[in-house]
Amino acid sequence: MANKFFVAASPHVHSPQSTQSLMRDVLLALLPALAVSTVVYGIDVLRVTAIAVVSCVLIEYLIQRFLIGGASTIQNLSAVLTGVLLAFNLPSDIPWWIIVIGSVVAIGVAKMTFGGLGHNPFNPALVGRVFLLIAYPVQMTSFPQPSMGNYVDAFAGATPLAALKARAVELGDVNLLHMFTGAMPGSMGEIAALALLAGGIYMLWRRVITWHIPVAVLGSMAVFAFIVAAFTGGGELLYAMPAFHLLAGGAMLGAIFMATDYVTSPMTPKGMIIYGVGIGVITMIIRLWGAYPEGMSFAILLMNSVTPLINKYVKPRRFGLTSNKK
Amino acid sequence: MKTFPIGGVHPSDNKKWSNTKAIEVLELPDVVNIPLGQHIGAPATAKVAKGDKVLTGQLIAEATGFMSANIHSPISGTVTAVDMQVNGQGLRQMMITIKREGDEWMPEIDRSAEIKRECDLDSAAIIAKIKDAGIVGMGGATFPTHVKLSIPNGCKAEYLIINGVECEPYLTSDHRTMLERGKELLVGVEILKKALGVEKAVIGVENNKPDAIANLNKIIKEEKFVVSVAPLKVQYPQGGEKQLIAAITGREVPPPPALPIHVGAVVCNASTAVAVYEAVQKNKPLIERVVTITGKELKEPRNLLTRMGTPISKLIEMAGGLPEGDVKVVNGGPMMGRPMVNIDSPVTKGCSGVTIYSGKEAQRVNVESCIKCAKCVSACPMGLEPYLIIRLTQKHMWEELEAEYITNCIECGCCQYSCPAGLSLLDYVRLGKQTVMGIIRARAAADAAKK
Numbered sequence: 001m002a003n004k005f006f007v008a009a010s011p012h013v014h015s016p017q018s019t020q021s022l023m024r025d026v027l028l029a030l031l032p033a034l035a036v037s038t039v040v041y042g043i044d045v046l047r048v049t050a051i052a053v054v055s056c057v058l059i060e061y062l063i064q065r066f067l068i069g070g071a072s073t074i075q076n077l078s079a080v081l082t083g084v085l086l087a088f089n090l091p092s093d094i095p096w097w098i099i100v101i102g103s104v105v106a107i108g109v110a111k112m113t114f115g116g117l118g119h120n121p122f123n124p125a126l127v128g129r130v131f132l133l134i135a136y137p138v139q140m141t142s143f144p145q146p147s148m149g150n151y152v153d154a155f156a157g158a159t160p161l162a163a164l165k166a167r168a169v170e171l172g173d174v175n176l177l178h179m180f181t182g183a184m185p186g187s188m189g190e191i192a193a194l195a196l197l198a199g200g201i202y203m204l205w206r207r208v209i210t211w212h213i214p215v216a217v218l219g220s221m222a223v224f225a226f227i228v229a230a231f232t233g234g235g236e237l238l239y240a241m242p243a244f245h246l247l248a249g250g251a252m253l254g255a256i257f258m259a260t261d262y263v264t265s266p267m268t269p270k271g272m273i274i275y276g277v278g279i280g281v282i283t284m285i286i287r288l289w290g291a292y293p294e295g296m297s298f299a300i301l302l303m304n305s306v307t308p309l310i311n312k313y314v315k316p317r318r319f320g321l322t323s324n325k326k
Numbered sequence: 327m328k329t330f331p332i333g334g335v336h337p338s339d340n341k342k343w344s345n346t347k348a349i350e351v352l353e354l355p356d357v358v359n360i361p362l363g364q365h366i367g368a369p370a371t372a373k374v375a376k377g378d379k380v381l382t383g384q385l386i387a388e389a390t391g392f393m394s395a396n397i398h399s400p401i402s403g404t405v406t407a408v409d410m411q412v413n414g415q416g417l418r419q420m421m422i423t424i425k426r427e428g429d430e431w432m433p434e435i436d437r438s439a440e441i442k443r444e445c446d447l448d449s450a451a452i453i454a455k456i457k458d459a460g461i462v463g464m465g466g467a468t469f470p471t472h473v474k475l476s477i478p479n480g481c482k483a484e485y486l487i488i489n490g491v492e493c494e495p496y497l498t499s500d501h502r503t504m505l506e507r508g509k510e511l512l513v514g515v516e517i518l519k520k521a522l523g524v525e526k527a528v529i530g531v532e533n534n535k536p537d538a539i540a541n542l543n544k545i546i547k548e549e550k551f552v553v554s555v556a557p558l559k560v561q562y563p564q565g566g567e568k569q570l571i572a573a574i575t576g577r578e579v580p581p582p583p584a585l586p587i588h589v590g591a592v593v594c595n596a597s598t599a600v601a602v603y604e605a606v607q608k609n610k611p612l613i614e615r616v617v618t619i620t621g622k623e624l625k626e627p628r629n630l631l632t633r634m635g636t637p638i639s640k641l642i643e644m645a646g647g648l649p650e651g652d653v654k655v656v657n658g659g660p661m662m663g664r665p666m667v668n669i670d671s672p673v674t675k676g677c678s679g680v681t682i683y684s685g686k687e688a689q690r691v692n693v694e695s696c697i698k699c700a701k702c703v704s705a706c707p708m709g710l711e712p713y714l715i716i717r718l719t720q721k722h723m724w725e726e727l728e729a730e731y732i733t734n735c736i737e738c739g740c741c742q743y744s745c746p747a748g749l750s751l752l753d754y755v756r757l758g759k760q761t762v763m764g765i766i767r768a769r770a771a772a773d774a775a776k777k
Contacts, residue, residue, distance in 0.1 A: 006654040006688045007667055009753055011739030012681075013337055013495065013660040014691050017746045022699065076694065118695040118747075210704070262699040267711060269704070311714075317332055318709040318731055319568065320578040 017207075019117075022262075023077035025208045029199030030084055030257065036182045036192035040146045041092040045188050051096050053083035055103035063112040078117045082106055085125035088189020088253060089297070090132070091143045098136055102128040122304045123261045126297050133297070143185035151175050151184040159186045160248040161293040171240055179247040190253040193246070200256040209260045212269050216276025217255035217283075221245050224284040245287065254279070254296035264304040271307075271314035278303045327533060329559035330569035331578070333707035335740045337495050337562055337661065339534055344620040344627040345498040349506055351631045352644060354429055358400055358635025359411055359421045360386065364674035365462040366469050367393035372422055378405045383432040383611050386422055389457070395470045395675075396460035397422075398611040400633035402430040414638070414657050414671035415664060421672075424635070436608040443513050443549075445520065445606060452521040452606055459605030460675075461612050465489055465500075465565070465595035466658055468676035471602065474592055475521050483522045484590035487574055488515055488529040488599055490538065491558060491565030494659025497679040499616040500596045502629045504531065504538040507600050512542070512551045514599035517606050519553075522592055527553040528574050529596070534560045562661060563738040567593050569707055581734040597678070617641060617673055621682030623649035635672045638680055642669060654688035656681045661739045691748035702741035702751060708734045712741035712751045719758035724765055727758050733766070735759050 038045045060079040064072050073079075086106050090099065106128030114120045133140045145156055152169050160179065163169045178184065182192030189196075203209045222242040229237035245251060250258075259265060259279050266275045279299045286295020363369030370387035380386060380399040387397040407423040431437060447455070457472035477483055488511075492500040504511060519527050531539050542555050556574055558564050567586060568579045570593060577589040586593055594602070597615060604610040613634055620627035625646025632641065638657070642648055648655075656663035657677055702712035710731060718727045735755055742751040 003648050004652045005665075005667060005669075006652060006683075007665045008654075008690055009665065009756070010656075010658075010663055010737075011661045011743045011752065012654060012656055012663065012665070012683060013687070013743065014748065015335065015337070015744050015746075017701075017744070018691065018748070019694050019697055019746045022697075022746050073694075078697075116695065118697045262697045265698075265700075267698060267700040267703045267713065272700075316703055316706070316709045316711060318734070319332060319572075319707065320580040320584070320734065321709075321731075322578065 019076045019078070022208055023081050025203060025206045026081055026257070027077065027084060029202045029208070030088070030189070032195035032198045033088065033189050033192050033253070034084075036195045037092070037188045040148065040182050040191060041144060041188065042147065044092040048090055048092055048094060048099060048188060049084060049087040051099045052087035052090070052103055053080050055100045056080070056083035056086065056107050059103055059107045060112065060116075063108060064116070068112065068116065073116055076117065079107060082111070082124045085189070085257060086128045089125060089129040089187050089250070091140065092188050093144050094139055098132060098139055101135075102132045105131040118263055120263055121308070122301055123258055123264050126258055126301055130297050130301065143187070145185060146183050146191070149178055149183040151178045157185075159293065160184055160244070161287060165293040171237065171244060174240075174244060176240070176243050176247060179244070186249065187253075190250045193252045196252040196256055203256075210269065210272070212272035213260045213265060213276045214255045216273045217259055217280045218246055218251065220277040220280030221251060221284055224281060228284075228288065245284065249287070249294040250296035251283070254283070254300055258296075259300050259303075264307055266307050266310040266314065268311075268314050268316045270316075271310040274310055274314060275303050275307065278306065327559040328556055328573045329561050330564065330566075330573045330707060332709050333705050333740060334561040334563065335705050335743050336560070337743060339560065340495045340622070341498055341501070341534060343496070343622065343624070344618050344629055345501055345535075347498075347502070347627065347629050349502050349616055349629045349631050352633070352636065352641065354401060354426060354633060355636040355640060356426050357406075358424050358426070358633065359637075359672045360397060360400070360424070360635045361413060361672065361674060362387050362397065362420045362422070364397070364468065364676065365395040366467065367391075367395070367473075369420065370394055370397045372408050372420070374405045374408070374422065376405055376407055379403070380405060380424060381430050381432050383435050383613055385611075389460075389470075393470065393473055395462050396458060396611070398460055398613050399424060400613040400635050401426045403427040412668050412671065414666040414668055416667040434609045436610070441509050441513065442607040443516075445517055447606065449521050449523060452517055455606050456521070456602055459601070459611040461598060461601050461605055462675050463595055464597040464601060464615060464675060464678065466662065466676045466678055467567075471594065471598060474594070475518070477522070477587060481587045482590060483524050483587060483592050484526060485575055485592070486515065486519050486522055486524050486527040487570060487591055487593045488527065488596055489565055489567070489570055489593050490529050490531040490535075490596035491570060492535070493532055493562045493565035494661055494663070494679075495562075496620050496681045497618050497659045498620070499618045499629055499678045501535050501538055503597050503600055503616055504535070505541050508541050508545045509549065510603045511596060511599045512545055512549070512553060513607065514601070514603035515553050516551065517602055518594060518599060524592075529553060529555045530558050530564075530570050530574055531555060532560050532564055533557045562740065563707055563736070566707065566736050566738055568736065581731055612675055615673070615675065615677070617677055618679035619645040620679065621649070621684070622687070623684045624682055632673050634674060637670045637672060638666070639669045641673070641680055642682070648682065649684040651684060652688055654683040656683070661743065662737065690750070693749060694747040696747055696749060699746060701744040701746065705740040705744040707738060707740060708736060710735060712755060715758055716749065716751055716754035719754045719761075724758075724762055728762050728766070732759050732762050
């Protein structure tokens with residue numbers, strides 16, 4: 001017999017999921033949001049996304065090649081994903097060089113410095129975004145007007161959160177349906193709650209993510225908003241305020257795509273819920289009482305820093321150690 | 327649908343290759359090799375020497391102490407050697423070699439086709455017969471059945487659970503046994519109930535075998551057996567002993583050294599129940615078993631009633647030979663089976679199937695870095711954190727590993743199966759577990775020495 005025998009210990013079969021297939025699924029899940037954004041803001045959206053993706057991949061390739069050495073890691077698509085997520089956190093009319101700087105910070109500083117995929121303590125795309133927000137506040141917070149309608153009739157101005165914070169609009173005037181479908185100014189990828197939810201459902205179906213983090217983030221934001229509304233007047237606010245906060249700013253993008261980043265989120269279901277509630281509460285505190293109108297990025301980065309601690313102290317339910325039915 | 331409480335994975339079951347193939351009797355081998363250690367516990371002690379004539383079913387090696395099992399000759403003929411031989415894993419092991427001459431059985435073995443239901447033996451006599459027949463768990467763990475049936479002081483058996491789950495992908499030997507030998511199985515269950523003195527008996531069957539479930543239910547109804555069949559969700563490792571007990575009784579066996587009996591359960595494999603029937607009612611020792619030979623690329627996957635000691639290469643030949651190119655031959659299923667280097671090694675009591683993989687499936691996937699996706703944590707049916715265990719193992723942090731309950735690992739392979747980065751999780755978990763168990767044993771020995 002001319003057969004050669006492979007010998008390796010069990011298991012001898014492997015699930016079809018790989019790092020690359022997971023990243024590809026997340027990218028597919030982002031497509032609806034990209035499409036809506038392109039309709040709302042035009043072809044500029046594709047330009048910004050392309051620049052972010054190309055620069056992120058190129059930087060990872062160059063660092064791996066010349067600084068770290070070893071096999072290239074770009075084929076696992078994680079740099080592509082970071083590029084898309086970074087782009088989704090930018091206005092569509094941002095100059096190209098700011099995108100490149102953001103990519104250098106995201107991949108070069110936040111990811112490769114720590115050893116590449118799997119080793120970074122903070123979400124790379126968010127580090128890139130927060131760096132740009134602090135370094136280029138003007139470019140990062142002026143958004144073009146959406147091409148189709150707006151969240152307040154005949155209103156041309158800032159994002160819902162910024163307008164509310166500046167008391168330029170009243171919560172009662174806001175068209176929540178417009179906010180749900182993407183007719184509001186904001187970062188490219190955050191405006192269309194509907195499309196982001198569709199992506200989230202796709203990822204749940206493909207078992208890329210579990211429900212724990214998105215539900216904990218959005219649920220705690222809604223509960224927080226409800227309680228605040230109850231203390232400040234009640235009435236219509238009781239449902240309008242939670243709905244507004246779930247649809248405004250980066251709530252959906254953050255809860256579904258940024259907070260669920262594998263590397264920087266906890267490992268156990270219980271840990272994920274603690275982490276998600278932390279993000280929701282910090283976001284609401286910043287939104288309501290902080291200096292910035294939006295706090296999702298800061299909240300996720302803050303909770304990223306707590307993740308190792310959560311992993312250390314929050315353990316899974318152990319088989320055979322819980323009370324037994326007799 | 328009942329299932330176990332945490333974790334689990336859903337590998338494609340690949341039962342279709344062999345689940346419609348009726349059990350066929352494999353022609354008798356000319357030479358058999360019988361390992362003395364083919365069960366958990368001490369290897370048996372050889373009772374024959376070179377040149378001895380033996381009959382089919384004759385005792386050729388005797389249990390060495392309580393935690394061991396008798397071994398009988400699967401054919402009649404002449405002992406040609408009692409010597410070290412290479413086993414399937416490439417390790418040298420003591421084996422008895424017998425050259426076949428005809429097939430003459432021990433006279434006390436009842437070879438008639440008649441099914442005998444009445445059994446007037448008491449518990450001790452039944453257990454003694456099971457011990458004499460050398461019966462061990464045939465699902466793969468090969469735990470001596472008489473040891474399992476001897477309830478330790480202070481414990482009480484409440485449930486007899488028959489494991490007809492067969493959650494390993496590909497394997498169909500228990501499935502075919504439940505379909506074709508249902509009545510013998512149920513008489514075996516009656517006998518086991520009597521041996522244990524229990525009222526409640528449940529046969530757990532994964533729901534991908536509706537024909538087996540229907541067949542058992544039909545016989546139970548027609549012949550008034552007092553046993554129930556529990557259809558279980560198709561989810562690996564549903565047939566893990568602890569998982570099965572939890573699925574059926576809701577009780578969880580605590581970490582070692584606790585045993586299933588500490589929650590009042592005794593689990594026996596479906597094929598073992600048939601072997602018990604044959605031993606007690608027909609005086610037939612455990613000398614043959616159904617072995618599934620299967621694989622996607624095999625020409626003729628089969629379920630073969632095979633005498634122990636038959637070379638596995640003979641089964642492969644019956645299935646149309648190995649596929650072209652590089653292959654992996656596994657003794658057992660794809661999740662827990664052992665890879666083979668020597669396909670001329672013998673079928674033993676725990677060999678429920680031989681699965682063959684070729685091409686890309688024969689190889690492991692590429693290894694990348696851990697992305698902390700937590701899939702291993704959610705897949706682990708014991709609630710462990712494989713990603714953490716391998717890091718602690720790599721750093722030799724044995725005390726921390728013990729605190730992480732590494733000894734509770736059942737080595738089911740769910741973690742490594744689900745890892746998108748293709749990490750060799752189970753390799754490291756096994757290394758860590760063996761080391762920690764060694765440390766625990768050494769500590770116990772040191773404590774005993776102090777006293």
